[in-house]
Amino acid sequence: MNRNRTQTVAVLGGGPAGSTVATLLAEKGFKVGIFHTGKRPPLIVGESLLPAVIPLLREMGVEEEVKSFSRHKPGATVTLSKDETVTSYFSRAKGKLPDYAYNTPRDKFDETILQRAKKAGCVVFPHTAKVVKLDDERIGLHEETLLKTDGFFENGVDWIIDASGRSRVIARTEMIKTVEGDRKDWALFAHWDKVKIIDEGNIHVDYLERGWNWRIPLQDRVSLGVVINPTHLIAHGTTAEEQYDNYVRSDERLREFTEGGKRITPVVKFNNWQNINERFYGKNWVCIGDAAGFIDPVFSTGLYLSMKSAFRVADVIAAGGEESALASYEQDWKWEVKIWRRVIESWYNGRLFTLYRAGMAQSKNPIGKIIAPHVEMHLSRVFTGDAINGSGYSRGLHSFLTRFFLFGFDPADLTVK
Ligand SMILES: Cc1cc2nc3c(=O)[nH]c(=O)nc-3n(C[C@H](O)[C@H](O)[C@H](O)COP(=O)(O)OP(=O)(O)OC[C@H]3O[C@@H](n4cnc5c(N)ncnc54)[C@H](O)[C@@H]3O)c2cc1C
Incomplete structure (x- = not known):
């Protein structure tokens, strides 16, 4: 890779993850092209955000615009x-x-972030991107795809970022195995x-x-x-x-x-269906957003995880894209998702809201009265995304209580069938 010239990045997909990473890299001095057909279903799923997304929107400078239509x-x-x-x-x-x-209506939300990327200097190619495997570690843009870019990548493509959502363009080309969820x-x-x-x-x-x-x-x-x-x-x-x-x-x-x-x-x-890539990166490519992994949406985690991965990968690439930094991105993402999946499981197996029922039954006794606000605060931290970066106490409390604090209430009554 020639570090004396401007580094080029091809982003596959102009959804929230792709437009975010493109914006951040363009602002760090990269030359960025986004492949974005704009062809999407009449409605896009993923309309409910978590508080953990708000700081990311603020950093992108788009919160006020998102607020105006949300x-x-x-x-x-x-x-x-x-x-x-x-x-x-x-x-x-x-x-x-x-x-x-x-x-938020996703068509407007996605368009806001795509426009933000354009404002940062990214060029959008209204085409579906195809990639080819160059060797065991590297991917290239398909000749057909390069032809549509009018020489934009004439000096080569330094990084290909897969933000193609559940199309998972690179994972399919590289035949990367995925870990699937149960449902x-x-x-x-x-x-x-x-x-x-x-x-x-x-x-x-x-x-x-x-x-x-x-x-x-x-x-x-x-x-x-x-x-x-x-x-x-x-x-x-x-x-x-x-x-x-x-x-x-x-x-x-x-x-x-x-x-x-x-x-x-x-x-x-x-x-x-849930799908997590076994591998997130190679020598010149990296997957973000749903193209890296998608987990059950019941707690509205999708956009938060997607945008967060875009922020992380932009930093990693801007710092030189070292293998160790890419590995810790993948490791941290998988660690966080393991926590979310535990919480999601407690929704499907009925334990989460059986805990609520048990808590209500105990809330009349003096000890129950004292601990109820404490439990509520920490469980709320799990659902806002706050508990992920905290001490682990809130997460631990959720696991402990949903296992041991059901006081004879049967979670089978609230199992999702
Ligand atoms: C049922 C359901 C409910 C959900 N509810 C929520 C929710 O309430 N809140 C939440 O935060 N998340 C929710 N999600 C998850 C959320 O929709 C996704 O996590 C989020 O859209 C991922 O963003 P992304 O940018 O990674 O991918 P996407 O939003 O899927 O964007 C990928 C883009 O890449 C494009 N693309 C694909 N292939 C190519 C190619 N070859 N070349 C060029 N472009 C390509 C696609 O057309 C698309 O525009 C839900 C998901 C489901 C399935």
Whole structure:
């Protein structure tokens, strides 16, 4: 690699991870080209942000713009059963992160970050990128792809960053193995003019007879998604529309949420399968965002992990892209995801909200009264993303309590089927 000339970077994909890394590298003096077709489904999934994203938006200088088209999100509300809902506000975490986040329409959100990348000097090529394997450690842009860049990379490509989301362009070319999650759910979602909301601005996540659903209030509409095993869906029709509409009609809770409302967009179907690359990098390439790994979205971790990986990789490449630095990026990411997966598992196996039930039962006795706010604060820190960089106490408390503090309540009642 010739370090006397400007280093060049090809970014595959102009989603949040790609546009973020491109912006940061361009501002550090790299010549950056982004491959971005702009062809996306009518709705893009991933509309609810975590407070941990806010500092990243501020650093990119886009928070005010994102705020202008998003809905303020103070917390989360979970429906356990007909008469049992739990509301949690980020402010109760009393941690280092902001006490709010946003629910955001992804087309506008992604466009804001892409425009930010252009402003930083990145050039966008409206083409699908193809790559070729050069040797065991290196990847190159396919000749066809290079031809479309009008000489932009005439002096070579120093780094290829895969931000192609779940298309995982490099992983597929390099035949990188992936670690898959246990569940094979599908997610179907659409926007509605009206859907019942209990706590203004909060994301609502609800247990269903089968699977679970989200209700995400946006500025002028509500996103309603169901996450469900496809074996339960096929009985409801063959097209995404049929399956979604019939499922919403057939489930008592969904019927109640949507009463008086109207679906105003097509239904979009995403598979919800989790996938983590065994390897994140080679000599001249690195994967970020969902192209590195995607975990179950129930706690809205996707954009946070994607943008965070973009920040980290921009720093690593700007510092010379040493192998050891790339290795610790991969190691840290996998460590963090292991923690999130433990928390996610406690949602699916029912232990997380069985702990809530157990806590409510104990909250009337004097000791329960004293420890309840403490537990609430630390669990809130887990869900804002605060606990990841903290001492580990909040994470440990979550693991300990969900294992040993259920006081005879049966988690099977809240297992996601
Ligand atoms: C059901 C579900 C619900 C979710 N809910 C949330 C949520 O509430 N909150 C949250 O934070 N996250 C959520 N996520 C996760 C979130 O959607 C992703 O983590 C996030 O979009 C990842 O960003 P990214 O930039 O890595 O990839 P993407 O957003 O997928 O962007 C990748 C881009 O690359 C493009 N591309 C692909 N191949 C090529 C190629 N060969 N050449 C050029 N471009 C290419 C794609 O078209 C796309 O534009 C959810 C995911 C699912 C499946």
